[in-house]
Amino acid sequence: MRRALLAITGLAAGTTAMVVLKGSPGTSPVAHDLPAAPPPVVPAPAGPTPTGGEVSAAPSPSRTGASPRPDRTATRPPASRPSATTRAPSAPRTTTKPPPAPTTRTVTGPVVENEYGNVQVQITLRGTRIVDVVALELPEETAQSDQRSEQVDGRYSGTSGLVVQRQSADVDTVSGATATSTSYRQSLQAAIDRAN
Template sequence: MRRALLAITGLAAGTTAMVVLKGSPGAAPVAQDLPAERPTVVPAPAGPTPSGGDTAGTPQPADSTASPRPGRTATRAPTSRPSATTRAPSAPRTTTKPPPAPTTRTVTGPVVENEYGNVQVQITLSGTRIVDVVALELPEETAQSDQRSEQVDGRYSGSSGLVVQRQSADVDTVSGATATSTSYKRSLQAAIDRAN
């Protein structure tokens, strides 16, 4: 029984293979689709080619310089394409550092004398900007000179005084305290000159 089953299976497999290979009766062979970029190459004949005769039936070698026949494409030399992973060189990275914080420094002007006493001014700078002014010495010999000194100091000195607002020694003279104002401006201008 096993033998009979094996024989039937073998016969069925053989018949199926023949039908597939041969195709159904009356069916035309199916043409294979060849890629358009690869023309069919016909090998050169092994023997000498007939001379002067009809060569229509004789296969001819493919000529890459001849123009392609209708229905065929010319053979092209492969072109080099950049790789998908090839990248153009990128620009170098530049890092921008924040500007350094301005340094704070103090500069002291000289002592300037007048008939009421001595005047000396000190300025504080952040970078090149005046941020504060202090009178280190002002006349205080009498009550009147002390009062005039307070007026000058109140108008010019401090972080919100006229000197910081104008960033120079070009400030208006305090009325009634001309000598002290003049001495203050001279010491201030000398401190500004030293700072530069």
């Protein structure tokens, strides 16, 4: 009877030590790192058992691979995983594709006649921006009209001409080539209007 009382007392002391060492949620982490007291050994009662054998000591917990510290996972709440039916919808996927490159297109203005000949202009646009201007027709009847046409073409046409710089048909008249300049602007404005 005395041995049984000692065994119960030892078991109670061991359980109390484990509870104290595990600590409550407000205890410092230092208490968690202390080694647990070894489990008490319960002495076997002496004497024969009804089957004729001796009673062996109470089996001690297995120590193979066990840590001397108490098991902390038992006090942690299980990780909550959302079920498939209660999972919040994920944010829509956004792709970071670059914006599409603006399309390049050409628009041709009408042929505009004047006393020196015909003028026709073609513009190239990338998106809504004029990037190039070409004179398809200019007066070349005489040396003088050819010279004036070259002046107008050199000033207005090309990727760096006044039309591309100003992005409109509102360009100054070339001195000495008023008729050709006016016809050029008329064909150009018609091409811009068709592009819009």
